[in-house]
Amino acid sequence: MKNIIVAEDDHLIRELITKQFQTLKLFDDYKIFEFDNGKDAFEKVKEVTVELLVTDLKMPEMEGNELIGNIVQSGTTMPRNIIVVSGYLPPEHKVNLDNVYFLSKPFSLEEFSGIVLKCLGDDS
Numbered sequence: 001m002k003n004i005i006v007a008e009d010d011h012l013i014r015e016l017i018t019k020q021f022q023t024l025k026l027f028d029d030y031k032i033f034e035f036d037n038g039k040d041a042f043e044k045v046k047e048v049t050v051e052l053l054v055t056d057l058k059m060p061e062m063e064g065n066e067l068i069g070n071i072v073q074s075g076t077t078m079p080r081n082i083i084v085v086s087g088y089l090p091p092e093h094k095v096n097l098d099n100v101y102f103l104s105k106p107f108s109l110e111e112f113s114g115i116v117l118k119c120l121g122d123d124s
Helices: 011-023 036-048 063-072 109-123
Strands: 003-009 029-034 054-057 079-084 100-104
Touching: 003 011, 003 036, 003 109, 011 029, 011 109, 029 036, 036 054, 036 063, 054 063, 063 079, 079 109, 100 109
Parallel strands: 003 029, 003 054, 054 079, 079 100
Antiparallel strands: none
């Protein structure tokens, strides 16, 4: 079974994201791990191979950008794709990693689903 990690401190948004994975019928093929901070998400990334990481930027204990930076610096296998969801994204946010997608809050479920399906490709 493949793994998806959701790191989002707002429990309502985290629940909405997880329910959308259910709507997309991903629960049969993917194990979904939910965390309310980047620190716990990072610990799980070190334990399992991750197909998709969905992370907020502003979180307690470890923010999303720090989470991604720690994954890169630790030598841990990078998630195949990363979706950064945040209300704090500058309009021209740039990143030097392949397969990183940015989604500004508030976002539509259709927009989120489109990115998820693109990230998971034929695996979903």
